[in-house]
Amino acid sequence: MHNALMPVTISGPKSLRGEITAPGDKSVSHRSAMFNAIANGSATVTNFSPGADCSSTLDILQALGAEIDRGPGEEGLGDTVHIDGLGMHGLVEPAEILDAGNSGTTTRLMSGILAGRDIFAVLSGDASIRSRPMGRIVTPLRQMGAEIFGRKANTLAPLVFAGGDLHGMRYDMPVASAQLKSSLLLAGLRADGETVLNQPALSRDHTERMLNAMGADVKTQGLEVRVGPSELEAVDVYVPGDISSAAFWMVAGLVHPDAELIIRGVGINPTRAGVIDALKLMNADIALEHERDAAGEPVADIVVRSSSLKGAVIGGDIVPLLIDEIPILAVAAAMAEGETCFEDAGELRVKETDRIAATADWMTAAGVQVETTQETMTVHGVGRLLGGNFNGHHDHRIAMSEGIAGLISESPVTITGAEIASISYPQFWSEIEKLGGTVE
Numbered sequence: 001m002h003n004a005l006m007p008v009t010i011s012g013p014k015s016l017r018g019e020i021t022a023p024g025d026k027s028v029s030h031r032s033a034m035f036n037a038i039a040n041g042s043a044t045v046t047n048f049s050p051g052a053d054c055s056s057t058l059d060i061l062q063a064l065g066a067e068i069d070r071g072p073g074e075e076g077l078g079d080t081v082h083i084d085g086l087g088m089h090g091l092v093e094p095a096e097i098l099d100a101g102n103s104g105t106t107t108r109l110m111s112g113i114l115a116g117r118d119i120f121a122v123l124s125g126d127a128s129i130r131s132r133p134m135g136r137i138v139t140p141l142r143q144m145g146a147e148i149f150g151r152k153a154n155t156l157a158p159l160v161f162a163g164g165d166l167h168g169m170r171y172d173m174p175v176a177s178a179q180l181k182s183s184l185l186l187a188g189l190r191a192d193g194e195t196v197l198n199q200p201a202l203s204r205d206h207t208e209r210m211l212n213a214m215g216a217d218v219k220t221q222g223l224e225v226r227v228g229p230s231e232l233e234a235v236d237v238y239v240p241g242d243i244s245s246a247a248f249w250m251v252a253g254l255v256h257p258d259a260e261l262i263i264r265g266v267g268i269n270p271t272r273a274g275v276i277d278a279l280k281l282m283n284a285d286i287a288l289e290h291e292r293d294a295a296g297e298p299v300a301d302i303v304v305r306s307s308s309l310k311g312a313v314i315g316g317d318i319v320p321l322l323i324d325e326i327p328i329l330a331v332a333a334a335m336a337e338g339e340t341c342f343e344d345a346g347e348l349r350v351k352e353t354d355r356i357a358a359t360a361d362w363m364t365a366a367g368v369q370v371e372t373t374q375e376t377m378t379v380h381g382v383g384r385l386l387g388g389n390f391n392g393h394h395d396h397r398i399a400m401s402e403g404i405a406g407l408i409s410e411s412p413v414t415i416t417g418a419e420i421a422s423i424s425y426p427q428f429w430s431e432i433e434k435l436g437g438t439v440e
Contacts, residue, residue, distance in 0.1 A: 010414075011412040018435045020264070024242060025239050025244075025297075027178070028206055028297060031109070032210070033045065033054070040088075042084045044081070046238050046239065051422065057106045064092060065090065065092035066083060092119070093120055094121055100124065100157075107125055108180065116141075116147075122160050128352050130156060132156075136180055139154075140180075141184070144184075144188075145191075166191035166192065177320075184197055185227045188229075193228075196224065196226050199225070201223070205269070208220055211232070213235050243269075244424070249304070251279075252407055254286075259305065263303075263304075267297050268299065279309075282310055284304070289302075309333075310336055311381050312336075315345075324397060326342055326345060333381060335383055344375060344376075357372070386411065387412045388413065390414070392420050396421050399418050403418070
């Protein structure tokens with residue numbers, strides 16, 4: 001294996017065959033740790049995500065007094081994490097600044113947990129986190145009575161939490177965001193009275209599912225979610241494979257001319273599985289096998305085979321359900337016949353990097369015509385990708401999308417900054433090798 005800090009060069013095999021177990025879902029891993037840390041009792045989480053983001057969450061919970069023990073899991077699975085809950089009001093004041101690293105989920109969900117507590121805490125992260133919009137959570141948490149302060153008129157991290165008394169409220173969410181919704185639900189667990197959230201469109205519902213499994217008073221009707229004051233009971237969680245990580249292999253199997261891949265144990269929660277719907281719109285050969293249930297989350301094995309993809313319009317209510325997958329869907333679009341338009345995707349511009357600009361940048365260099373506006377990206381399918389030297393843009397999903405391009409491009413793809421993949425998927429490059437790709 002190459003040195004992690006060197007550029008990697010990827011070239012593809014003649015045929016792509018094999019089985020993959022995707023790493024544990026980041027969204028479910030974060031929540032299983034956070035919610036059990038503020039629950040009564042203790043719990044064991046299996047197949048915990050290996051990425052740096054979820055490690056940031058564990059570090060912060062330990063700094064707040066939670067007893068957490070993490071060790072390697074069974075063969076092929078992620079780590080096993082044991083958590084002794086502190087109860088809803090047991091967090092202790094941290095001596096240090098809480099460091100969320102590169103994780104927006106950690107930053108925004110922990111804000112809901114820290115809001116209005118009788119402790120002083122400062123929450124920060126890396127340069128990317130310190131530039132991402134936090135006003136969307138700080139404003140409603142302050143309306144609920146939390147004392148929170150941040151840079152740029154309380155819109156940027158570091159965020160300072162200095163107590164306050166929380167009361168429930170009705171809130172119309174300006175964006176369909178699972179992080180915003182979850183942050184407010186977590187605050188609502190400790191508020192006086194009921195908190196009612198109206199979503200403009202559906203976003204992933206892992207928080208509602210898990211809080212319900214832990215005995216919280218959470219009710220969902222259409223786009224409205226209600227939460228009342230609640231205690232949580234600790235619950236063991238098996239974390240399903242991450243569909244956002246599986247999406248890279250799904251696209252690889254569909255666009256490679258001679259491929260059949262099985263991705264085992266993937267979470268197919270309907271609020272996350274938009275990528276499957278989008279690929280089916282594009283004429284993909286995808287099958288779900290062995291569908292089953294794990295701690296309220298639906299799971300299946302995903303089988304993909306080489307397909308003649310067609311362009312499609314991907315927009316509207318489906319976009320929040322596949323927002324993280326658009327960088328890899330753009331690779332599918334490049335290999336499809338006709339043009340694919342991603343609409344209503346402006347949220348991509350405020351992720352780890354501006355993912356619309358970054359995707360257009362490397363794909364143009366690979367010989368694909370891409371047109372963008374503030375909210376849209378149109379990819380003209382050419383059925384081929386030239387190789388070349390690309391930049392990972394300090395964004396794990398961009399770097400991994402470029403890696404998949406290397407499996408099918410006409411000449412090898414060299415990626416600078418490829419080590420960023422470890423944020424969500426430390427085994428990604430070795431997985432390419434296992435499938436027969438060359439990583440140098």
